[in-house]
Amino acid sequence: MTTALETRNLVKRFGGLVATNDVTISFQQGMRYALIGPNGAGKTTLVNLLTGVLRPTSGSVMLEGQDITGMSPFQRVRSGLARTFQINQLFPEMTPLETVGLAVSERQGHGREWWRLAGSKSEVIDEAAAILERFGLTDAMGVPTKVLPYGKQRLLEIAVAIACRPRVLLLDEPAAGVPEEERHEILDIVSGLPNDVTVLLIEHDMDLVFSFAQRIAVLVNGGLFMEGAAKDVAADPRVREVYLGEGGHG
Amino acid sequence: MTEATMAVTTAQAPAAPAARRLLIASARWRWWEFAVWIAAFAAIVLLPRQLLLLNEIAILALFALSLDLILGYAGIVSLGHAAFFGLGAYAAGLIAKFGYGDPLLGLLGAAGCAAVLGFATSFLLLRGSDLTRLMVTLGIALMLQELANRESWLTGGADGLQGVTMAPVLGRFDFDIFGRTAYVYSLCVLLVLFLLARRVVHSPFGLSLRAVKLNPLRARAVGISVNVRLVAIYTMSAAYAGVAGALSAQTTQYVSLDVFDFIRSADVMLVLVLGGVGYLYGGILGALIFKAMQDYLSSVTAQYWQFWIGLVLVILVLVGRDRIGALFSRITVPFSRGARS
Numbered sequence: 021m022t023t024a025l026e027t028r029n030l031v032k033r034f035g036g037l038v039a040t041n042d043v044t045i046s047f048q049q050g051m052r053y054a055l056i057g058p059n060g061a062g063k064t065t066l067v068n069l070l071t072g073v074l075r076p077t078s079g080s081v082m083l084e085g086q087d088i089t090g091m092s093p094f095q096r097v098r099s100g101l102a103r104t105f106q107i108n109q110l111f112p113e114m115t116p117l118e119t120v121g122l123a124v125s126e127r128q129g130h131g132r133e134w135w136r137l138a139g140s141k142s143e144v145i146d147e148a149a150a151i152l153e154r155f156g157l158t159d160a161m162g163v164p165t166k167v168l169p170y171g172k173q174r175l176l177e178i179a180v181a182i183a184c185r186p187r188v189l190l191l192d193e194p195a196a197g198v199p200e201e202e203r204h205e206i207l208d209i210v211s212g213l214p215n216d217v218t219v220l221l222i223e224h225d226m227d228l229v230f231s232f233a234q235r236i237a238v239l240v241n242g243g244l245f246m247e248g249a250a251k252d253v254a255a256d257p258r259v260r261e262v263y264l265g266e267g268g269h270g
Numbered sequence: 271m272t273e274a275t276m277a278v279t280t281a282q283a284p285a286a287p288a289a290r291r292l293l294i295a296s297a298r299w300r301w302w303e304f305a306v307w308i309a310a311f312a313a314i315v316l317l318p319r320q321l322l323l324l325n326e327i328a329i330l331a332l333f334a335l336s337l338d339l340i341l342g343y344a345g346i347v348s349l350g351h352a353a354f355f356g357l358g359a360y361a362a363g364l365i366a367k368f369g370y371g372d373p374l375l376g377l378l379g380a381a382g383c384a385a386v387l388g389f390a391t392s393f394l395l396l397r398g399s400d401l402t403r404l405m406v407t408l409g410i411a412l413m414l415q416e417l418a419n420r421e422s423w424l425t426g427g428a429d430g431l432q433g434v435t436m437a438p439v440l441g442r443f444d445f446d447i448f449g450r451t452a453y454v455y456s457l458c459v460l461l462v463l464f465l466l467a468r469r470v471v472h473s474p475f476g477l478s479l480r481a482v483k484l485n486p487l488r489a490r491a492v493g494i495s496v497n498v499r500l501v502a503i504y505t506m507s508a509a510y511a512g513v514a515g516a517l518s519a520q521t522t523q524y525v526s527l528d529v530f531d532f533i534r535s536a537d538v539m540l541v542l543v544l545g546g547v548g549y550l551y552g553g554i555l556g557a558l559i560f561k562a563m564q565d566y567l568s569s570v571t572a573q574y575w576q577f578w579i580g581l582v583l584v585i586l587v588l589v590g591r592d593r594i595g596a597l598f599s600r601i602t603v604p605f606s607r608g609a610r611s
């Protein structure tokens with residue numbers, strides 16, 4: 021089994037606060053992971069370090085064996101590492117079609133073409149339309165993103181990441197704020213990704229975590245508390261104590 | 271083979287044709303766009319006494335269009351856009367002075383010089399807030415003005431650049447005192463550069479610029495090299511401003527230090543905001559309003575015309591263009607309120 025993504029002794033300090041504390045972890049290709057931990061444990065910070073939004077204080081990040089610690093975020097995306105954000109990061113005045121079309125056209129390498137009309141390449145259109153269909157966004161594809169209901173925006177957030185056709189996909193609480201009945205729809209689409217795509221899901225809802233993940237990593241106070249097969253982590257009394265036992269997580 | 275390809279395509283995405291139509295539609299020409307250009311060319315015969323003024327409007331419109339490219343489409347604010355206008359003006363003036371009087375050659379030279387300056391200084395704008403950008407652009411324009419002042423052996427310093435003599439446009443059309451050739455020439459240059467800009471903003475590159483403007487974090491997260499795109503559009507915008515400056519130098523056959531004035535940078539921003547940012551026609555509309563108000567008001571109240579421009583600007587920005595537009599449509603569609611309730 022090959023390692024898709026790994027970190028070595030990753031540390032991130034914000035002043036005196038250690039948000040990521042010496043995290044060494046590896047993610048195997050094609051596996052479905054969940055990253056859990058209490059609020060403020062450093063899950064989002066870890067994703068920001070993996071995707072280059074933040075620079076680590078020390079340590080390194082490797083993507084498919086290549087050291088990407090010094091790479092800028094856009095280069096990492098082009099190398100096959102995409103993400104969604106805990107708080108939607110969309111283009112409010114652009115339509116879902118433009119948003120997904122943009123991501124597809126960038127991935128296909130048309131992003132610098134200034135002499136052609138956007139929408140004149142059928143590879144881009146076909147793929148963008150197919151993605152919008154899969155996410156049930158075709159009806160809304162022509163209206164500005166900012167007027168879409170939150171659930172649709174959340175779907176678009178994931179659709180954009182998938183349009184980058186990542187080999188490693190990091191999802192930061194994709195179902196947060198989405199009504200109960202739509203949550204499974206989101207996770208179903210993610211589960212339906214090709215088998216060789218590695219997925220890391222941050223999620224507080226334990227039902228979703230267990231129905232999705234093969235392996236689970238637990239972060240506590242910035243440090244990696246444990247990582248293992250889903251059922252082992254679920255059964256571990258220490259994990260229950262620090263996390264599962266808390267109950268009432270939103 | 272075509273049939274097979276089509277079959278596969280339709281099977282993959284039934285929404286594709288609709289998607290294509292939607293995307294293309296945003297770039298389609300509207301009726302009023304034709305009207306704008308027909309009116310601009312009709313003015314050559316309809317307003318023969320106003321051609322000098324119209325020439326100034328066309329040049330200001332091009333200058334504002336160049337600012338729109340960075341402000342409206344990439345979100346880069348500038349208070350020193352006159353740096354490129356001025357450099358283009360001096361470049362074109364000097365090229366003509368040293369014996370190369372062909373106007374198009376001068377335009378190319380000016381565009382090239384301004385583009386080089388734009389490219390070089392764009393790197394100073396990549397990081398930093400709007401305030402940093404305002405100050406950096408302002409500073410560069412100030413420095414150029416002082417440089418032009420000091421190197422008077424070349425620029426003529428405070429006396430201005432004398433002895434700019436232009437050859438006929440395309441070897442046939444001499445510049446005349448009524449401004450006829452000047453206006454036609456400037457208008458044609460404006461049209462060509464406008465069409466190019468229109469193409470660029472509706473291209474995949476243009477779409478990526480909008481994305482960068484709306485949300486740089488997400489733009490990077492879909493693999494866009496934000497810095498490269500910003501450098502590219504800033505360089506293009508600088509070249510446009512340089513051409514505007516060149517047109518001014520060539521049609522007045524004179525360049526003075528005020529091409530770099532802070533007022534010029536501020537005015538072009540004002541013009542663009544008057545006309546509307548981010549739809550390409552704002553520069554043209556703004557230049558028309560600005561120059562018309564200037565022309566009319568300064569004949570009525572010689573000194574205080576800027577007061578009224580200022581008032582309009584404040585109202586526009588505070589009340590908001592959308593709300594003024596809504597007010598207009600409420601007046602013009604009297605039943606819309608009844609229908610809504």
Ligand SMILES: Nc1ncnc2c1ncn2[C@@H]1O[C@H](COP(=O)(O)OP(=O)(O)OP(=O)(O)O)[C@@H](O)[C@H]1O
Binds near residue numbers: 034057059063065106
């Ligand atoms: N840019 C920043 N500057 C300073 N402190 C930060 C910054 N980002 C995060 N932190 C702090 O780092 C810690 C980890 O935050 P992080 O957002 O990674 O937690 P999380 O596990 O994602 O929490 P949640 O479940 O609430 O999303 C928190 O204490 C947070 O306040």
Ligand SMILES: [Mg+2]
Binds near residue numbers: 063064065106192
């Ligand atoms: Mg978080």
